[in-house]
Every structure is written in structure tokens, then in C-alpha cells.
Amino acid sequence: TPLVYSGSEAQKKKYLPGLCDGTLIGGNAMSEPNSGSDAFSLATTAVKKGSNYILNGSKIFVTNGPIADLLMVFATLDKARGPNGISAFLVEKDSPGMNVARKLDKMGLRTSPMAEVFFENCEVPEENLLGKEGTGASQFTWAMTWERGCILASAVGSMQRSLERCIRYAxxxxxxxxxxxxxxxxxxxxxDMKLRVESARHMLYHCAWLRGQGKSAYLEAAMTKLHISDCWVKCCEDAIQIHGGYGYMTEYELERELRDAIGSRLYSGTSEMQRNIIASLLL
Ligand SMILES: Cc1cc2nc3c(=O)[nH]c(=O)nc-3n(C[C@H](O)[C@H](O)[C@H](O)COP(=O)(O)OP(=O)(O)OC[C@H]3O[C@@H](n4cnc5c(N)ncnc54)[C@H](O)[C@@H]3O)c2cc1C
Incomplete structure (x- = not known):
């Protein structure tokens, strides 16, 4: 999304077709060991040297990290400028100085590989700066608003499937x-499951409709993410309970669904951070 929003024509031409048809795998490297929810306090640095930027630092929880051809890496050019010092860089796999260090094992979402990534004097050509210097934080906020509005669309389908399964079983x-x-x-x-599926679907569609109309959906995206993730976890718990002891057996795959659902309260901003956004817009 940030590539569409602020990429140069050359960047779009080079990367977008592959990212769209799946021949290129992308990843987003924002979180760091000491900055998660407080993302803009990141410590990874970028320094301009000749026609390159030199990146130093480490990123954690990078979804697709082990298989990504291209990472969008956020780093600061000037820590003193806070969010306004942050820039986004397109870093290709095997760039000198980039090291996909450790594959991380997760509670759920195990088909989605994750890694910790280190940058040690990693050279990034200046044409791989995304947008202008210092616009990384606004690009990230824009992308997160888009992501929160739609990332849990598949959860609505998953809840619908659980509901149908539970009705059949009951x-x-x-x-x-x-x-x-x-x-x-x-x-x-x-x-309760039916109410959750329907309310989640309505919020998702409303958010998508707002974006389709070119309207801001900052509040709606936060509410959608918060509500669907909560509904998803609760639906999974109810599905296990309705299936009794069988629901607890791995072969029924209901516990797998719960493990996947719990992650949705964490990625793309935790539930607490969504509540903070909503409260800040209401109070
Ligand atoms: C499955 C999964 C995929 C992910 N994929 C990516 C990815 O591709 N790229 C990437 O960069 N990151 C990714 N992340 C990281 C994710 O964005 C962070 O885990 C998340 O932002 C929280 O940061 P943290 O883990 O450091 O927790 P912390 O920020 O340390 O938070 C710990 C706890 O404190 C709470 N808390 C923190 N600040 C506040 C506050 N101001 N008010 C109230 N409560 C607060 C949090 O809500 C949480 O409960 C992923 C995480 C998961 C689980």
C-alpha cells in the first residue's frame, strides 16, 4: 500500500507487478526489540553516504521475513526530529549488510513465517527511499489505517464457517x-456467535465503503480491527465449548483457529492501542 501511495513511477514499475502476482513476496519491518506499540521511537538509523543510505539496527516480528524478496524498512535519519525524522526504505533480499537472522516460532498463524532481521551497515541505493525523507511516519499511519480496515476480512469468513459448523453440531x-x-x-x-459475525461484517463493509468513497476511516478502521479481533477470539472459544471435549482435540482444528485468532489482538496495533485511538477521537 505505501508503494502505491508514495512510490516513484520507477519503484512501482519495478516492484508492483511482482508483488501483485505473487512472484515477489513483500514484508513490513517496523517493530523493533524496544519499540512496538510506540513504533515511532524506533532506533534503526539511516545515514546518507554518497548515493546510498546506510542502515543500522534490528527489526523483529517481521512477517514474511524468512521468504521476503523486498522489505519496507523504517529508520530514522534524525532521532531528534521524532516521527518527522523517520523514512521508509525498500530493501531487497540479499542487500549487503542485511541479515535475516532468526526464524521465530509462533503460537498460531504458523503458515505465515516470521523473522528477526538485522542491518549492519546495510547499503540501500538512494532510489529505494520511499517518498521523501522524513515522511515514513505518515506513510506508516496511512498504511496502518488501510490495513486495520481490511486485515480481518478473512476472520469474518472464519467466524461464519465456525457458526455454521456449531449449528450443525448442536x-x-x-x-x-x-x-x-x-x-x-x-x-x-x-x-452470540451470529451477532458477532453480522456486526463484524457490517463494520468491515462500512469501513471498506468509506475508503471506497475516498473518506477518512481512521476511527472506523480502529473500531473495525478492535471489534472483529474480539469477536473472532470469542467465537473460537464458544465453538470449542459447544463441541465439548472434542473441541479441545487438535483434530477438530478449533484450537488452531483460536491460536490464530489471538494474534489478531496484537498485530497491526494491539487492541489497547485501538482503544487509545478511539478514545483520543472521542474525548
Ligand atoms: C502475528 C504477528 C505478526 C506481526 N507482524 C509484524 C510485521 O510484519 N511487521 C512489524 O513491524 N511488526 C509485526 N508485528 C509486531 C506487532 O506490530 C507488535 O507486536 C505490536 O505492535 C505490539 O508491540 P509489542 O509486541 O512490542 O508490545 P508492547 O508495545 O511492548 O506492548 C505490550 C503490552 O502493553 C500494552 N501497551 C503498550 N502501550 C500502551 C498504551 N499506550 N496504552 C495501553 N496499553 C499499552 C500493549 O497493548 C500490550 O498489551 C507482528 C506481531 C504479531 C503477533
Whole structure:
């Protein structure tokens, strides 16, 4: 997204077709060992030297890190300028001085590889600066707003599938001589799941509609991300509970779904940070 938003024509021509058709894998390297939610306090530095920028520092939790052909790396040219000192760089795999150091094992989302990446006097050609110097923070904020609005679209599908599965199970599974769905305590969970799926879908579509109209959706994107991630985790918990002991067995794959869902409260800004954004716009 930042490439579309602020890339040069040459950068778009070079990278966008491959990123769109999947022949190039991209990644976003913002988080660092000492800066997560407080992303703009990052410590990775960039120094202009001749026709290159020299990057030094380390990034963590880089999704796609182990397989990425291209990373968008955020670094500061002038720490004293705070967010206004941050710039974004397109760094190609195997750039001299870049080292994808450690593959990180996660609780869930295991098909999405993650790594820690180090930069030691990493040379980045000046034409790989994204946008102008000092615009990295605004590019990141813009991209995050876009991302938060749509990153959990697949979670809505996942919740829908869980709901359908639970309805089927509640009709088939019999205890005390009747389908468990006849017990109000079970039926009530299914009602909650339905409410979550529908409200999540409406918020997602509303946010997408706003963006489609070219309107700002800063508040709506934060609310959408917060609401869907919460709904997703709760739906997964209910699905396990409705399936009883079977739901706890790995072969039912409901626990895998829960492990994936929990991550959604963390990436693209934690739930607490979404609440901070919403509160700051309301109060
Ligand atoms: C699956 C996954 C994929 C990720 N992919 C990427 C990626 O591709 N690129 C990338 O750069 N990063 C990525 N991240 C990192 C992610 O963005 C950070 O984990 C997240 O921003 C939180 O930072 P942190 O882990 O350092 O936690 P911290 O910022 O240290 O937060 C710890 C706790 O304190 C709370 N907290 C912090 N500040 C406040 C505050 N002001 N008010 C209230 N509570 C607060 C947090 O909400 C959290 O509960 C990924 C993370 C995960 C889990």
C-alpha cells in the first residue's frame, strides 16, 4: 500500500507487478526489540553516504521475513526530529549488510513465517527511499489505517464457517435424550456467535465503503480491527465449548483457529492501542 501511495513511477514499475502476482513476496519491518506499540521511537538509523543510505539496527516480528524478496524498512535519519525524522526504505533480499537472522516460532498463524532481521551497515541505493525523507511516519499511519480496515476480512469468513459448523453440531450431538442445541445455554452461545459475525461484517463493509468513497476511516478502521479481533477470539472459544471435549482435540482444528485468532489482538496495533485511538477521537 505505501508503494502505491508514495512510490516513484520507477519503484512501482519495478516492484508492483511482482508483488501483485505473487512472484515477489513483500514484508513490513517496523517493530523493533524496544519499540512496538510506540513504533515511532524506533532506533534503526539511516545515514546518507554518497548515493546510498546506510542502515543500522534490528527489526523483529517481521512477517514474511524468512521468504521476503523486498522489505519496507523504517529508520530514522534524525532521532531528534521524532516521527518527522523517520523514512521508509525498500530493501531487497540479499542487500549487503542485511541479515535475516532468526526464524521465530509462533503460537498460531504458523503458515505465515516470521523473522528477526538485522542491518549492519546495510547499503540501500538512494532510489529505494520511499517518498521523501522524513515522511515514513505518515506513510506508516496511512498504511496502518488501510490495513486495520481490511486485515480481518478473512476472520469474518472464519467466524461464519465456525457458526455454521456449531449449528450443525448442536443439531446432531445428543445428550440427555435431545440435541444439545435445545439447551438454552448452548443456543445462547450460537446467538452470540451470529451477532458477532453480522456486526463484524457490517463494520468491515462500512469501513471498506468509506475508503471506497475516498473518506477518512481512521476511527472506523480502529473500531473495525478492535471489534472483529474480539469477536473472532470469542467465537473460537464458544465453538470449542459447544463441541465439548472434542473441541479441545487438535483434530477438530478449533484450537488452531483460536491460536490464530489471538494474534489478531496484537498485530497491526494491539487492541489497547485501538482503544487509545478511539478514545483520543472521542474525548
Ligand atoms: C502475528 C504477528 C505478526 C506481526 N507482524 C509484524 C510485521 O510484519 N511487521 C512489524 O513491524 N511488526 C509485526 N508485528 C509486531 C506487532 O506490530 C507488535 O507486536 C505490536 O505492535 C505490539 O508491540 P509489542 O509486541 O512490542 O508490545 P508492547 O508495545 O511492548 O506492548 C505490550 C503490552 O502493553 C500494552 N501497551 C503498550 N502501550 C500502551 C498504551 N499506550 N496504552 C495501553 N496499553 C499499552 C500493549 O497493548 C500490550 O498489551 C507482528 C506481531 C504479531 C503477533
Amino acid at each position: 443439531k446432531e450431538r445428543r445428550q440427555f435424550g435431545q440435541p444439545i442445541g435445545k439447551f438454552q445455554l448452548v443456543a445462547s452461545k450460537i446467538v
